[in-house]
Amino acid sequence: xxxxNQGRPTAPGTIEANELATISGDRGLDHEEPLIFDLxxxxxxxxxxxxxxxxxxxxxxQRRKGPVGLPGLSEPEVIRHYVRLSRMNYAxxxxxxxxxSCTMKHNPRLNEKMARLPGFGDxxxxxxxxxxxxALALISQLMKWLxxxxxxxxxxxxxxxxxxxxxxxxxxxxxxxxxxxxxRKRILVPESAHGTxxxxxxxxxxxxxxxKGTADGRVDMIELEGKLGxxxxxIMLTNPNTCGLFERDxxxxxxxxxxxxxxxxxxxxxxxxIAGRVRPGDLGIDAMxxxxxxxxxxxxxxxxxxxxxxxxxxxxxxxxxxxxxxxDANGFRLIEDRDALPKGARPFGRxxxxxxxxxxxxxxxxYMLSHGRDGVRQxxxxxVLSANYILASLKDVMSAPFGDGPCMHEALxxxxxxxxxxxxxxxxxxxxxxxxxxxxxxxxxxxVHGAMLIEPTExxxxxxxxxxxxxxxxxxxxxxxxxxxxFEGAPRLSPRRRLDETAAAxxxxxxxxxxxxxxxxx
Amino acid sequence: MRYHPLTPADRARMLAKIxxxxxxxxxxxxxxxxxxxLSAFDLPDGQxxxxxxxxxxxxxxxxxxxxxxxxxxxxxxxxxxxxxxVDHLIQRSEFLTSYTPYQPEIAQGTLQxxxxxxxxxxxxxxxxxxxxxxxxxxxxxxxxxxxxxxVTRRPKAILSGGxxxxxxxxxxxxxxxxxxxxxxxxxxxxxxxxxxxxxxxTACVVVQSPDVFGLIRDIGAVAAAAHAKGALLIAVVTEVVxxxxxxxxxxxxxxxxxxxxxxxxxxxxxxxxxxxxxATREKFLRQMPGRLTGETADAAGKRGYxxxxxxxxxxxxxxxxTSNICTNSGLCCLAFTIHLSLLGEEGLARLxxxxxxxxxxxxxxxxxxxxxxxxxxxxxxxxxxxxxxPAAGVVDALAAKGILAGVPASRLMPHDPTARDLLIVAATxxxxxxxxxxxxxxxxxxxx
Numbered sequence: 001x002x003x004x005n006q007g008r009p010t011a012p013g014t015i016e017a018n019e020l021a022t023i024s025g026d027r028g029l030d031h032e033e034p035l036i037f038d039l040x041x042x043x044x045x046x047x048x049x050x051x052x053x054x055x056x057x058x059x060x061x062q063r064r065k066g067p068v069g070l071p072g073l074s075e076p077e078v079i080r081h082y083v084r085l086s087r088m089n090y091a092x093x094x095x096x097x098x099x100x101s102c103t104m105k106h107n108p109r110l111n112e113k114m115a116r117l118p119g120f121g122d123x124x125x126x127x128x129x130x131x132x133x134x135a136l137a138l139i140s141q142l143m144k145w146l147x148x149x150x151x152x153x154x155x156x157x158x159x160x161x162x163x164x165x166x167x168x169x170x171x172x173x174x175x176x177x178x179x180x181x182x183x184r185k186r187i188l189v190p191e192s193a194h195g196t197x198x199x200x201x202x203x204x205x206x207x208x209x210x211x212k213g214t215a216d217g218r219v220d221m222i223e224l225e226g227k228l229g230x231x232x233x234x235i236m237l238t239n240p241n242t243c244g245l246f247e248r249d250x251x252x253x254x255x256x257x258x259x260x261x262x263x264x265x266x267x268x269x270x271x272x273x274i275a276g277r278v279r280p281g282d283l284g285i286d287a288m289x290x291x292x293x294x295x296x297x298x299x300x301x302x303x304x305x306x307x308x309x310x311x312x313x314x315x316x317x318x319x320x321x322x323x324x325x326x327x328d329a330n331g332f333r334l335i336e337d338r339d340a341l342p343k344g345a346r347p348f349g350r351x352x353x354x355x356x357x358x359x360x361x362x363x364x365x366x367y368m369l370s371h372g373r374d375g376v377r378q379x380x381x382x383x384v385l386s387a388n389y390i391l392a393s394l395k396d397v398m399s400a401p402f403g404d405g406p407c408m409h410e411a412l413x414x415x416x417x418x419x420x421x422x423x424x425x426x427x428x429x430x431x432x433x434x435x436x437x438x439x440x441x442x443x444x445x446x447x448v449h450g451a452m453l454i455e456p457t458e459x460x461x462x463x464x465x466x467x468x469x470x471x472x473x474x475x476x477x478x479x480x481x482x483x484x485x486x487f488e489g490a491p492r493l494s495p496r497r498r499l500d501e502t503a504a505a506x507x508x509x510x511x512x513x514x515x516x517x518x519x520x521x522x
Numbered sequence: 523m524r525y526h527p528l529t530p531a532d533r534a535r536m537l538a539k540i541x542x543x544x545x546x547x548x549x550x551x552x553x554x555x556x557x558x559x560l561s562a563f564d565l566p567d568g569q570x571x572x573x574x575x576x577x578x579x580x581x582x583x584x585x586x587x588x589x590x591x592x593x594x595x596x597x598x599x600x601x602x603x604x605x606x607x608v609d610h611l612i613q614r615s616e617f618l619t620s621y622t623p624y625q626p627e628i629a630q631g632t633l634q635x636x637x638x639x640x641x642x643x644x645x646x647x648x649x650x651x652x653x654x655x656x657x658x659x660x661x662x663x664x665x666x667x668x669x670x671x672x673v674t675r676r677p678k679a680i681l682s683g684g685x686x687x688x689x690x691x692x693x694x695x696x697x698x699x700x701x702x703x704x705x706x707x708x709x710x711x712x713x714x715x716x717x718x719x720x721x722x723x724t725a726c727v728v729v730q731s732p733d734v735f736g737l738i739r740d741i742g743a744v745a746a747a748a749h750a751k752g753a754l755l756i757a758v759v760t761e762v763v764x765x766x767x768x769x770x771x772x773x774x775x776x777x778x779x780x781x782x783x784x785x786x787x788x789x790x791x792x793x794x795x796x797x798x799x800x801a802t803r804e805k806f807l808r809q810m811p812g813r814l815t816g817e818t819a820d821a822a823g824k825r826g827y828x829x830x831x832x833x834x835x836x837x838x839x840x841x842x843x844t845s846n847i848c849t850n851s852g853l854c855c856l857a858f859t860i861h862l863s864l865l866g867e868e869g870l871a872r873l874x875x876x877x878x879x880x881x882x883x884x885x886x887x888x889x890x891x892x893x894x895x896x897x898x899x900x901x902x903x904x905x906x907x908x909x910x911x912p913a914a915g916v917v918d919a920l921a922a923k924g925i926l927a928g929v930p931a932s933r934l935m936p937h938d939p940t941a942r943d944l945l946i947v948a949a950t951x952x953x954x955x956x957x958x959x960x961x962x963x964x965x966x967x968x969x970x
Contacts, residue, residue: 012821032824036638036863045869047605049951052872052879057767059878060738060900062731064769069645072866079607082860086616088630093615099624106525107619110571115791116609119582124595125793126929127586128921134584135792148563160657160794163836163848171695199836199846205699208841246551276563277549282556301612301853302632303622303813305657305795321695336688337936349695353598353660353688353782354793366578372568373560375523381545382528388548389536406540406548433628438621444837461527462536489821494627497821504818504830508807510651511641 010505012498030495033084037071037512044072069514088495089302090438096460096468100410100441100453101194101242103272103294105379108370111298111363120362125354129333135358136332139325142365146290146309149376150271151279154317156310157325158356162269165289165308166200166236168321168351172287172312173234173263174204175319175348184233184262190219192243192445197236197267206233213447217243217402217412224253228260238267239283240274242445243402244387244410244453254284263287263316271295272457273384273409276377286313292357296364307360322347323355382458383409386465390454393469397476401448409457415450423479423487425450430498433491435471523568586926588790592957593926594884596904596948597734597934598659598686598760599793600785602873603952608787608860612853622813622849626828627820632852633827636815639859646765646862647757647779648772649801653812655855656847659782660692662798663728663758665811665845666778667697669802670726670754672809672844677701678723680753682716682744683708684733686760687934693728701725710735710906710931710944711897717747724751726778730758731768734934735897735946736904738768745775754778762786762799763950764902766874778802786865787857797854808834811845873951877903881949884958888947891966897944904948906931910969913945919968925961 025032057063073081090097097104115121123135139157146155156172159165170187177184187201190211198208209227212220219237228235235257239247247253257264266280266288272295280288292298293306300306312320324335326342334355335341371379384407391411395403399417415425429439429452441453456465478486491497528536533545542548549557569577588601595601612618616631623629623636636654643652656662667679679697681690683706694703702723706714716727727748731739745755757771759781771779781799788796802810808831816830836843865873881903889896893910909916913930920927931944949958 033634035634035641037641040866043868045866045872046607046864047869047873049869049872049876052875054875054879057878058882058900059768059902060740062738062740062768062774062900064765064767065773067867068766068770068870070642070862070865070867070870072868073863075605075607075864078860078863079611081863082611082635082856083614085631085634086611086614088628088634089616089620089632090625090628091616092619097621099621102621104619104621108525110574112613112618114575114578114582116789117579117582118587118589119579119585121789121791122587122589122601123585123792124588124593124601124790124926125599126595126597126933127588127926128918130918131586131921131926132792134581137584138578138581145565148565151558160661161847161849163846164657164661167696167846174699194848195835195837195840195843196846196848198841199839199843202841202843203696203846246549248551248553251553251556274549274552276560277558278552278556279558279562282558299618299853300621302617302620302629302856304655304849304852305797305854306849307795322691336933339936350688350691351661351695352658352692352794353686354658357794358792359789359795362578366574369566369569369574369577370525370571371523373563373565375526375568377560378523378526382526382533384548385528385533385536385540385545388540388542392540406542406550408551429625430627433625438628439625458526458528462529462532464527465536491627495630496627496824496826499626499820499826499828500818501828501830504816504828505833508814508830509817510807510814510830511637511644 011500011502031084033081035512036081039077039081040071040073042072044074046073046075046078095436096464097438098440098454098456100455101269102441103455103457105297105457106459107297107299108367111366114366115359115362120358133331136325138365139361140327140332142361145368146311149275150288150311151281152311153314154312154320156312156320158321158351159289159308159310160352160357161306162289162291162308163196163200164351165310166196167204168310169265169287169289170200170204171348172316172319173265176316177233184231186232188224188227188232188235190237192241192447193236193238194242194267194269201236217245218247221249221252225256228256228262230261232260232262234263234265236265236267238269240270240408243412244407245402246408250283269294270409273380275380276373277380286316292360292364296367298360298363305357307357318344318346319348322350379458386456386458386460387411389465390456390469394472397473410453410455412448413452414448417476418479421479421482422484427487427490428475428479430490431475431486434493588926591924592960594928594947594949594961595926597929597946598782599790600761600948600950601790601952602785602950604787604861605864607864608857611860612857617853617856623829626826630826633815635856635859637817637827639855640815642859642862643799643801646770647801648770649779650804651807652799652801653810653814655850656798656800656812657851658794658796658798659760659780660689662780662800663689664693664696665800666756666780667693667726667728669778669809669811670756671701673806674725674754676723676725679703679725680716680719680727681705682729683714684735684737684739685728685730685758686734689758710940711737713739716744720747720751720753722751724753726754726756728756728758730760732761732764732902732904735906736901737898738900738902741771741776742774749775756780761902763874763877766870767878768902783858787861788854795851795854797851797858809844812847813850876951880953881905884949887958887962888965891962891969893969903950904946907945907947909943909945912942916968920964923964925964927961
């Protein structure tokens with residue numbers, strides 16, 4: 001069996017299809033659906049537009065010579081196609097989605113409605129600023145929520161995702177170090193970090209030095225202090241960390257980092273565990289991105305779009321990227337270039353063309369106004385309570401490497417409870433699919449063998465948690481009892497069985513191509 | 523709180539199971555001095571839907587929506603009609619509230635539309651492969667430059683003066699870290715001499731067409747000059763609808779195409795979220811950033827899709843990844859795919875012709891106004907006018923009359939004195955004859 005470098009199998013065995021085949025190939029509500037390119041017919045369109053012919057063009061001689069090659073479909077055909085595709089997806093609206101580190105909490109529909117108000121959704125980014133005062137006021141309100149909740153003096157709003165926010169934070173750090181006339185090239189990253197942390201540090205031109213963890217799942221303070229030195233630009237730490245634990249020594253780390261002349265970057269992916277209770281600014285953090293799509297529940301949308309504003313300490317605030325939002329007697333104003341910068345501002349550059357993910361800002365502010373400070377705190381407490389409830393309910397049948405103490409918003413298990421059973425971590429996850437659940441995060445964090453990271457979020461009722469616990473307990477007990485039936489070849493009840501990732505990577509087929517017509521016989 | 527299902531009784535029973543006396547005990551690893559009371563936060567308490575909707579609607583009402591009156595704003599974001607079916611479909615729970623398709627057996631919906639998107643982008647751009655989208659056109663352009671630096675192992679990027687200035691700044695911010703970025707001087711309405719800037723250290727030449735002023739560039743000529751010196755040609759498109767009428771950059775010699783896809787399926791949203799299209803040649807596949815979906819089969823032999831070639835990506839390769847990017851622009855990419863599927867070959871061609879026709883008519887109308895001249899001899903749906911006075915003041919005067927007259931070039935290039943009197947004007951299928959007439963009348967008045 002082929003494995004990837006995390007020890008995860010990437011190719012399935014073959015299985016016998018022993019179910020009754022239907023004539024259509026569909027199975028009740030489960031419809032097979034071809035690619036859009038295999039549907040439709042020439043000349044058809046699902047949008048009625050006037051057929052304007054151009055007697056002359058001003059295209060500089062660059063007019064397209066041939067067709068694009070798109071299929072033609074009517075509106076009902078397109079709708080049916082994408083509705084059928086949607087039904088092949090698991091979703092938080094349909095069931096508990098316990099992906100650790102991803103925070104699959106409820107996405108309120110009010111937020112969708114607000115983002116679609118024409119004053120936000122149909123607002124051009126380069127409209128005269130006098131015509132966008134409400135939008136700028138909204139951004140300003142969101143900035144107040146973010147800086148207040150984090151206890152930080154400033155926030156850069158333009159980063160478009162968590163990883164983009166990391167880049168923004170590190171570029172601010174780089175600019176601050178250059179402004180001091182220093183050169184510092186090394187960034188310390190714990191081995192438990194999200195992959196984006198070392199990738200971003202390398203992207204921003206730094207070298208990465210990994211810091212080991214302790215037996216209780218935290219950063220090794222002694223090793224960290226040993227690695228700090230005059231060439232260290234920053235440490236990048238996730239807190240609560242990727243094992244779902246709070247870094248108890250965080251203030252000590254911040255002090256040691258600052259003493260060495262370095263900056264403290266915090267990956268804020270797990271801010272949802274402490275929002276409304278702990279302010280990162282009080283912990284000595286210099287920069288932290290906030291995934292609005294996690295803590296503040298803008299929808300994940302199958303992988304995006306997100307938003308990753310970065311809160312900044314007083315030391316880094318002057319280096320925040322353009323555009324900057326200011327407020328004066330004439331109202332709100334965006335500063336989009338280096339002319340007329342506010343006093344002390346030394347922006348390191350620009351993260352993207354416009355002002356950030358406005359659509360996500362509206363949703364996040366709607367979430368905040370709905371929750372209020374009390375609701376934000378309650379959300380964090382319920383998320384932590386629910387994760388601890390999962391930990392307490394499962395640790396006798398699954399193995400929890402750091403299960404002696406409480407966890408934060410996610411409960412980490414490893415695969416040692418499966419040792420000798422013949423059931424792999426992946427089998428266990430795939431069996432959950434047949435039970436109607438999306439699996440937890442698998443094989444991450446890398447510091448634990450066969451990691452299974454469960455984040456229930458605050459959005460589940462106790463009944464839902466109990467049912468989930470019951471299913472996982474039964475699966476664990478069956479695995480330990482050597483009952484293989486639910487695991488071998490799982491999942492069996494999903495739209496697809498296990499897919500061959502090895503074949504996909506070996507001979508990549510990344511797009512549809514028109515089939516060559518067979519040559520007519522002479 | 524309407525979103526929190528746990529009751530006080532549930533919480534008590536859960537704490538009992540855990541063996542904790544209170545929630546505070548669960549936070550015992552947090553230094554006690556770092557725990558703050560609610561009163562430390564100068565923020566309001568929670569509100570019902572009615573109150574939140576009222577507050578946000580008030581803010582929205584203070585903005586001039588593009589659809590509320592005649593609007594001619596473009597310069598990287600365009601108002602098009604998005605069919606009602608698009609927004610309905612992307613709000614289906616199964617698309618809206620799913621995560622990255624890491625469990626492909628229960629994420630075929632997402633994976634298949636991403637595969638369709640990749641195919642559509644490859645077809646539109648005339649390239650061999652495309653990824654499943656990046657954040658937006660500007661970040662896609664920056665990623666393209668970094669990729670060209672990796673492929674050629676050369677440091678220098680040459681940016682055409684016609685590249686949207688915000689795109690150029692986005693590129694400079696990341697590409698100047700390890701390389702060199704040269705911005706060619708800009709002459710609105712003209713193509714600059716890029717060939718003479720290319721040397722044996724040049725990784726790539728970046729050309730936007732139509733450029734920020736709307737001028738259609740000869741990508742083929744620049745590509746030939748770049749290739750002659752071993753450099754790559756990066757074509758940038760900020761108005762994707764133009765590819766329905768203009769030759770695909772891939773057929774003109776582009777090695778990488780970076781494109782803003784907002785025009786299809788996505789609203790203006792005050793600048794985001796948008797969707798960045800990224801396409802290249804197959805031989806550069808392993809250097810490409812971003813998420814990719816590939817076709818494969820499941821254990822029963824059925825066709826299916828998975829995320830693939832993730833050995834390029836951060837979660838596997840960490841600091842050796844081709845990019846730090848961890849997401850695509852999922853739902854925006856879906857909106858793009860559905861809109862383009864609705865249009866099809868015929869619909870896209872009609873849409874593109876209609877845009878060009880509307881812009882041509884508007885350019886004729888406006889350039890007949892005394893003192894106004896057309897700067898861009900060629901264009902798709904956006905052109906630049908030279909006014910007899912500073913454009914920013916004219917735009918403000920027309921905005922006061924409810925007409926969003928276009929983007930003054932000085933907003934994008936405040937340091938360039940030649941930009942002062944230039945107005946960048948866009949027309950789309952949403953522009954009516956009445957809009958054009960109102961614009962012409964108001965402009966005439968403002969200039970008299």
